[in-house]
Amino acid sequence: MPASFQTSFADALLDADRPIPHGVTAHNAASPARRFAVYRNNVVSSLVKALGRRFPVVEQLVGAEFFAAMARVFVTEQPPRSPLLATYGDGFPAFVATFAPARDLPYLADVARLEAARTRAYHAADAAPVGADRFAKLDYEVAGDLRIAMHPSAEIVRSPFPIVTIWAMNSGEQQLAPLENWRGEDALVARPLLDVQVRTLPPGGAAFLLALATGRSIGEATEAALADDPDFDLTCNLAGLIGSGLARDIIIPEPKGRRQP
Amino acid sequence: MLTASHLPACAGVGFKPVHASDILASPQPVGFFEVHAENYMGAGGPPHAQLTALRERYALSVHGVGLSIGSMRPLDRAHLARLKRLCDRYQPESFSEHLAWSSHDDIYFNDLLPLPYTQETLARIIEHVDEVQTVLGRQMLLENPATYLRFSESTIPEVDFLNQVAEHTGCGLLLDINNVFVSATNHDSEPLAYLDSFPLDRVREIHLGGHAEETDDVGAPLLIDTHGSPISAGVWALYKHVITRTGSIATLIEWDNDIPDWPTLRAEAAMAQDVLSTASRLSAA
Numbered sequence: 001m002p003a004s005f006q007t008s009f010a011d012a013l014l015d016a017d018r019p020i021p022h023g024v025t026a027h028n029a030a031s032p033a034r035r036f037a038v039y040r041n042n043v044v045s046s047l048v049k050a051l052g053r054r055f056p057v058v059e060q061l062v063g064a065e066f067f068a069a070m071a072r073v074f075v076t077e078q079p080p081r082s083p084l085l086a087t088y089g090d091g092f093p094a095f096v097a098t099f100a101p102a103r104d105l106p107y108l109a110d111v112a113r114l115e116a117a118r119t120r121a122y123h124a125a126d127a128a129p130v131g132a133d134r135f136a137k138l139d140y141e142v143a144g145d146l147r148i149a150m151h152p153s154a155e156i157v158r159s160p161f162p163i164v165t166i167w168a169m170n171s172g173e174q175q176l177a178p179l180e181n182w183r184g185e186d187a188l189v190a191r192p193l194l195d196v197q198v199r200t201l202p203p204g205g206a207a208f209l210l211a212l213a214t215g216r217s218i219g220e221a222t223e224a225a226l227a228d229d230p231d232f233d234l235t236c237n238l239a240g241l242i243g244s245g246l247a248r249d250i251i252i253p254e255p256k257g258r259r260q261p
Numbered sequence: 262m263l264t265a266s267h268l269p270a271c272a273g274v275g276f277k278p279v280h281a282s283d284i285l286a287s288p289q290p291v292g293f294f295e296v297h298a299e300n301y302m303g304a305g306g307p308p309h310a311q312l313t314a315l316r317e318r319y320a321l322s323v324h325g326v327g328l329s330i331g332s333m334r335p336l337d338r339a340h341l342a343r344l345k346r347l348c349d350r351y352q353p354e355s356f357s358e359h360l361a362w363s364s365h366d367d368i369y370f371n372d373l374l375p376l377p378y379t380q381e382t383l384a385r386i387i388e389h390v391d392e393v394q395t396v397l398g399r400q401m402l403l404e405n406p407a408t409y410l411r412f413s414e415s416t417i418p419e420v421d422f423l424n425q426v427a428e429h430t431g432c433g434l435l436l437d438i439n440n441v442f443v444s445a446t447n448h449d450s451e452p453l454a455y456l457d458s459f460p461l462d463r464v465r466e467i468h469l470g471g472h473a474e475e476t477d478d479v480g481a482p483l484l485i486d487t488h489g490s491p492i493s494a495g496v497w498a499l500y501k502h503v504i505t506r507t508g509s510i511a512t513l514i515e516w517d518n519d520i521p522d523w524p525t526l527r528a529e530a531a532m533a534q535d536v537l538s539t540a541s542r543l544s545a546a
Binding site for chain 2: 005006007009010013014023024025026027028029032033034035036038039042043046047050079080081082083084085086087121122123124125126127152153191194
């Protein structure tokens with residue numbers, strides 16, 4: 001009976017209501033349920049732990065017990081499809097958003113999105129950011145036509161909740177204090193060198209960077225940013241983009257004269 | 262021709278990123294470091310920066326935990342390709358994996374799951390080890406598992422099973438002495454009998470780690486392979502027994518949970534190194 005032991009074993013691992021697989025035995029028990037439970041527990045608790053490592057602030061916000069219960073449901077509903085556990089849980093934020101017992105914390109899913117982005121940035125490809133000197137040498141006449149190749153680690157997480165402040169206060173980056181200004185924050189997550197950075201973007205900054213990331217020029221991205229928020233400030237956002245090491249390359253358009261008609 | 266596994270016959274330690282700054286601050290009395298392959302399969306970032314720095318200074322063992330060699334289904338070719346990229350990039354002295362399975366129908370269980378030992382599973386494992394060695398261009402080491410239960414359909418003793426895989430494929434064996442101790446306790450068998458029948462001449466690396474004690478369905482001791490505590494006295498005794506017979510063999514201290522500070526881990530490695538050094542002196546005398 002080829003591979004049958006594996007199918008029945010696997011099916012029973014994630015479903016504690018199933019009987020233990022046929023043919024499993026022990027020297028002192030014909031149907032060793034507690035021994036099989038060791039495997040069940042190893043699988044579920046190691047995956048719950050993996051989620052805890054990836055979403056420590058979500059765990060901090062709801063407490064270890066609540067987190068473990070929530071993660072256990074996720075693990076049995078969406079077990080990993082790859083042995084690369086560093087990226088396990090990309091679907092966890094969406095799961096948190098629909099997890100009824102967490103309904104009282106509407107910002108929780110967005111904090112999870114921020115944490116998921118941090119891990120992706122941590123493992124993203126390395127790329128040397130373009131230095132400020134290269135920007136300084138650029139011809140201002142073509143500045144609006146420039147395109148920016150974004151750093152492979154960069155991600156934007158937009159939220160109607162102050163997710164960066166909540167994250168910073170619960171990850172030890174910032175002291176816990178009452179949140180006086182409860183308003184939305186757009187997070188920029190990037191790892192230009194070795195440290196993952198999390199920043200709050202200025203007004204329109206998220207729309208600006210998202211437009212650049214899809215290949216739009218600085219001029220087009222500026223329009224998108226102003227449409228998103230009339231307080232958008234190009235100088236400040238460009239300085240932020242350069243200072244944060246977000247550009248992997250600057251793509252300069254070919255001079256118009258050389259283009260084919 | 263496959264590159265043979267060739268770790269130095271010294272004590273080594275499983276590398277944990279939390280120890281990176283301690284380890285890289287000054288030369289450590291450690292013969293090699295071992296890393297879990299799957300932790301270094303991202304595109305870039307600190308993991309690769311640390312592994313590059315480590316590799317420049319020490320011999321390296323890459324230890325896979327996710328290939329699922331014990332799967333009755335075909336190996337995950339994409340994962341095998343990732344292992345090849347990793348080995349090609351870091352050129353480790355050794356690559357090892359487990360006699361166990363961890364994936365089925367695309368689900369990854371993140372545990373080393375047991376398999377029955379039959380002619381059918383033997384043929385499949387031989388196929389898989391052959392495939393791994395062919396793709397990597399290296400001899401691999403296959404590790405004996407820690408198990409909590411048995412299969413009534415098993416017909417081949419575990420030691421014979423491992424020996425036959427090694428004989429057919431030319432792979433080396435990784436002897437995890439904690440796993441021997443854990444399995445022997447769990448199956449009410451004799452660890453010394455297991456070790457005395459083990460093909461020690463095929464062993465290229467030894468693992469030592471800690472286990473936890475629980476009880477089974479009828480209240481009998483059930484040991485769990487947790488790698489979260491110091492190595493037990495019973496495991497040290499078995500280790501000395503093996504090294505007295507084999508002479509020095511590369512020996513790894515595995516500590517993956519409740520990770521202690523670097524000096525504690527280094528002290529465990531120093532204890533293993535003492536056993537190895539004593540064996541060398543005796544064989545030289």
